[in-house]
Amino acid sequence: MSDLLNAFAIAGKAFFGFQAIFFALLAIGINIHFGYTGLLNFGQIAFAMLGGFGIAISVSQWGLPFWVGVVVGVAAAVALALLLGLPTLRLRADYLAIVTIATSEGLRLVFRSVSATPVTGGTRGLAAFNGDFMDLAPWDTQHRYRILGTTWSGGELWVALIGWVLVILFSLLTWQLMRSPWGRVVKAIREDEDAVRALGKNVYAYKMQSLVLGGVIGAFGGMVYAVSTGSAIPDQYQSANTFLAYAALILGGAARVLGPVLGSMILLFLLQFADTGLRALISNGVIPEGLLSSTDVAQIRFVLVGLGLMLLLVFRPQGIFGDRREVMLDAR
């Protein structure tokens, strides 16, 4: 029983922790792409990688200030969105899907390659670039604080605070944008592109703006992740993370302002709870070691996400808070 309570407390920390922020920001971006505009961007993790490495490379390789690193990360994300959108936004949805996932894997392979080591640190990545940010914290980042049965370091709290401020700001931005004329055009593109074109709107330009905006939000997610872990390693940015973010978005409800945020929190809570709970059950001998060893638990969570994603799409594509009429399910 105490194991269960412990698992609950650890999962509760995941509910508010930096990973929930990371996935929430990725999913807010994907929500603008997929939920509102109907773009299938499967390369969101590439934007996050550029955000994280934008800071890491600027600070630890070029010796620039932290804030310049943030600007570099955002600029890189904008450039990537333009490069991605240029060839694919005129094509059908599944082409964009293939190209974006190919790009995100390709970029990761470039970043981790031996020849990129002088810039990106190769497979080992970069570290020690978040000092400036941590120094801004109004409290001691080394001290450990106990909150409701969980332990947080001062640094974790500081990152979580700024991260949630970012999540709130971007959610407000999404809310306001989707009430504006711009949002109405974008949603109309999701419903019927040809009708919007017939009204004289430049569909291509709107799609591009949406891709850039969502990508930049994703880049901020990557920054939160890099600053929080204090390191940027190319293999942290695997494309499985994009699909975790999709799972979070669909769980919460696509085309809803708070869908991606609540979805990420719930998903991370469930995953962490399953993780800690399974480990406890294995170490107690409730689940025999032969059936499932504790090293397999990290894989189990992806199995669960995969299964959950399939079941959600089939039985409840609108997620917890969504509206079925607003979820784009047909390819064009």
Add this chain to the structure above:
Amino acid sequence: MALATVVPGVAGAAGEKLVGTLQTSRSGPIAGVGITVETADGDEVDSVETDENGRFSVDLPGPGQYTISLDADALPDTVKLGSGGDTRTVTVDPGRSQPVNFGLSDGSANSGGGTIRAVQLFVDGLRFGLLIAVCAIGLSLIFGTTGLVNFAHGELVSIGAIIAWYINVRAGVPLIPATIIAMVVGAAVGALNERGIWRPLRRRGTGLVAALVVSIGLSLLLRYLIQIVYGGFSNPYGDYQSQRAVSYGAFSLTNRSLFSIIISVIVLVLVAVMLQRTRIGKAMRAVSDNRDLAASSGIDVNRVILVVWMMGGALATLGGVLLGLSDQVQWDMGFRLLLLMFAGVTLGGLGTAYGALVGSVIVGVFVQMSTLVIPDDMKYVGGLLLLIVILIIRPQGILGSRARIG
């Protein structure tokens, strides 16, 4: 724990090890060479000899720095040590099985053997491209007949290769019958996919985007189930491993690579003949072309789709075994190949069987030849770049028709 979430590729292996293989392309694996491992303080940990596959493995007492040396006198006369000499110093991280590479050379790179690098790469690329084509035909036909972009197709490749590995290595069946058994199982897995998931979803009227995301969920589910069952390691098949490259003038090939090319060509020709001449093949093309028209002219569309899935599963298995022969069998081998399959299929024209063939061969050759210009570990990037470039120039692909891109 945080890392475990986002680095799915890292599997926890208990105990630190040093592992490596002594071999060169001409001499094959080198057996019976003494390997000595010492700690940084000079205490001997262990000394072993390489086995008949040229492999060695030394268990270490813990993480840290080790010096590993090999007995150069025991090497064959034709094999020379690389520039690093006969000792290596490595740092082993906790729980890691650290590979050690002595960089042996047999003079094949610059001797009078006559291999021209570009030709060699072209032939390697041809082998790789044909292998991609064998895997990708199912992907393309499934797209053509059902409209589904199947992100779980890579897992068909992995499952096939791994079933063949279990039959071959664990059950001791020779590789060729093992592959045939695995292809039958692969066809059954394909049929199970169609009957268990996709046909019911089509009946429910699930949209194509929803189906695409379902296939991503299926891909994640299967991929990590495979990792749990099979483990995060790469293993070779039991047969045809210790082969020397045979020289053919401008290039050299191991016999297994040669047969990989021959088998792929035979299978692809058979598929083409089937599509052109047989009833079911014509029906497949008819359903790809216009599903409603095919149905109204009396073709049982669901049966055709089922056959396409079974064929796709069997071919993906064969491709997986060929890939496992040239590289090794790994839990995510199919997923890494998937993007190149997409590149090939898109390049040739989504939904056309012959397009998948042409596109895949081009992608394979391009990926291998690109190592003339870019480093080896970035060669897949070349294939993905080709995909993006072709989408700008000719989005419908080489053999696709304009109507398909919508």
